[in-house]
Amino acid sequence: MLGLGQRDASVEDGVLAAGLAVLAFAPALSKVGAQIGDLPGRPADVVSVALALAQALPLAVRRRFPAAVLMVIGAAFAVDQALGYPTTFASIGLYLALYSVGAHQDRLRRTVAAAATIGCAVLALVLHHLGAPHGFGDYSVFYLATAAAWLAGSMMRRRREQEIERRRLVAEAAGAAERARIARELHDVVTHHVTAMVVQADAAQFLLSSHPERVAAGLTSVSDTGRRALTELRYLLGVLEATGDAARPDRAPAQGSIADLVEQARATGQPVDFSETGDHLPRPAAVELAAYRVVQEALTNAMKYAAAARTNVLVQQHPRHMEVEVTTEGPGSARQGAAASAPPRTPELPAGGRGLTGLRERVRVLHGELEAGPRPDGGFAVRARIPFGPDQE
8 A cells, every 4th residue: 555655646646647648739839849750740640649648648657667657658759759740748758757767766777777778779770760860969969868867867866865864864863862861861860869778778787786766767768769769760751651842851840859859868868068049030941950960960979979978069040040069078087867877988089970971961952061070179079050041941
């Protein structure tokens, strides 16, 4: 069965063939067409009408069977020229058939081209034998005209193939970008929550011997963190099943607020100070989520690599942009809060990882900037400047 696009093309070709067949008998166009023989003319009759229709009607299937259409139209044109019938507008069908072969013939294109060339040479010999007054130059011009029609079709075919390849590459790039966005979201969600759960579980193990009465609170915190992780993962699964703008995880609203992230980090025993300045203006969802992810990734790295080191979260609101800064001081000597009895971890501050790379890309898409690296006096800093306005909607 033909698809919608193929059915439309078939209709267009049918209209073309019918229109050419009708115009073949229009007196005003009786002298317009392809002509090479110029033999003594004979009056039009039933045979000439049949030959005219044979040069026009096969074009109805020119895209499906281009080589067969060229063979039928070429034979009808040759017989028409050899018999000396008056030129009709239907002879234009020869050029259209040659163009169609160049544009739509998939297999044996060189074979068809060679056959068409041989056919032109044989027709020239036959017409010369029948007394056609044209010389070599006239036949060469006719051949060049037919070759130009073929080449025009080949150029169109090449452009169509290039457009198909371009669309394929665009689709692959879009798919890769979408996979990168989803991977970035999964990394942010899973790494943050799992890190918090591991830290809380480790703290609970040490509390069993030192402060058993506080184990229940630690396990409750682990449970709460796991539920939040499941909530965000369910949301991302919903994004994967959605389409259109709903399938853009980077434009989803943040799952909670920055203050919630700070409280979650504090629950693991990480000492975190939080401050926010400026008026809290309405922001696009993508900007809000980017700021949320910046703080989330920075706190995750602090819990993983600088446990018990004091961390400061600063959010500054400006009329056209917001700035987020998360700094971790040099590693502390012992945990605070729920993990006070746990031994300190080895302070390993990374210069950047997959999470920070994803953050840079997320902020860059919003025309913002992100810097991350060790501080001169020890510790680690993550700073982001995120503009917001109509172009971020």
